[in-house]
Amino acid sequence: MTALVLVALAGLGAMAYLSFGGGSKPAGGPAPQPQTSTAQGDARVEAEPSDAPIVKPEHSLYIPAKGTGKFLLPASGSRVFGHGKIMRYMVEVEGGLRQSPTTFARSVDKILADPRGWAASGKWGFQRVNSGQYDFVVQLASPKTVDRICGSYGMTTNGTVNCSGGKQVVVNLKRWLLLTKYYQGKADQYHALTINHEVGHRLGFGHMTCPGRGRPAPVMMQQIYGLKGCRINPWPYDAHGRFLTGPSVRGK
Numbered sequence: 001m002t003a004l005v006l007v008a009l010a011g012l013g014a015m016a017y018l019s020f021g022g023g024s025k026p027a028g029g030p031a032p033q034p035q036t037s038t039a040q041g042d043a044r045v046e047a048e049p050s051d052a053p054i055v056k057p058e059h060s061l062y063i064p065a066k067g068t069g070k071f072l073l074p075a076s077g078s079r080v081f082g083h084g085k086i087m088r089y090m091v092e093v094e095g096g097l098r099q100s101p102t103t104f105a106r107s108v109d110k111i112l113a114d115p116r117g118w119a120a121s122g123k124w125g126f127q128r129v130n131s132g133q134y135d136f137v138v139q140l141a142s143p144k145t146v147d148r149i150c151g152s153y154g155m156t157t158n159g160t161v162n163c164s165g166g167k168q169v170v171v172n173l174k175r176w177l178l179l180t181k182y183y184q185g186k187a188d189q190y191h192a193l194t195i196n197h198e199v200g201h202r203l204g205f206g207h208m209t210c211p212g213r214g215r216p217a218p219v220m221m222q223q224i225y226g227l228k229g230c231r232i233n234p235w236p237y238d239a240h241g242r243f244l245t246g247p248s249v250r251g252k
Helices: 101-113 143-151 173-178 187-202
Strands: 043-045 080-082 085-094 124-128 136-141 163-165 168-172
Touching: 080 101, 085 101, 101 124, 101 187, 136 143, 136 173, 136 187, 143 163, 143 168, 168 173, 168 187, 173 187
Parallel strands: 085 124, 085 136, 136 168
Antiparallel strands: 043 163, 080 124, 163 168
């Protein structure tokens, strides 16, 4: 299969407007409504502030500057997670990263299947495919490959962040492994934030900001820039099925 060219974020993206199916309402109130949509081909990048501290990992990590440039798919797809409009997605990993496509795909599957994830609304379900039509694709890539792909969309990623454009999300291996300063030691939570934020853009949601000191940060908040008094949170819903929202950030 021809490698899919891609684009995603560190914390995250853009999307083609989608028509949404109906479904049951979450326990905490009405299903969330997308706040904004962007035309397919639109793209964005979300970078950490230039003065963000670098936290060195306790153990050596293999992060090659450049992979093979060719992307590999897991051998099979997944079951359907959730109900409503089924969003078909692909997952790919660049060769030469010493990262298993199957392991990465299962990480994405687990996040999308979580009861605190986007499927909690009852409006969307998800299924990973490895052929045919798809609504979005998530790729794990080396820093230089991310720069090349994101550069084709007019974005500068400097080998450190992710970017997103059209249907495509590209996750920088360096960011995936080194995390961000607010999520040090919390790899599973940071990975959930990355995937949920980007999928939120694919579903039509724009950026949000902190709703109040001490409250959970919305998953659509650019948490890499700072928490503004909120607590870290990688999920769109809480354990009671309530949508964790915040004031919209206009124009972003």
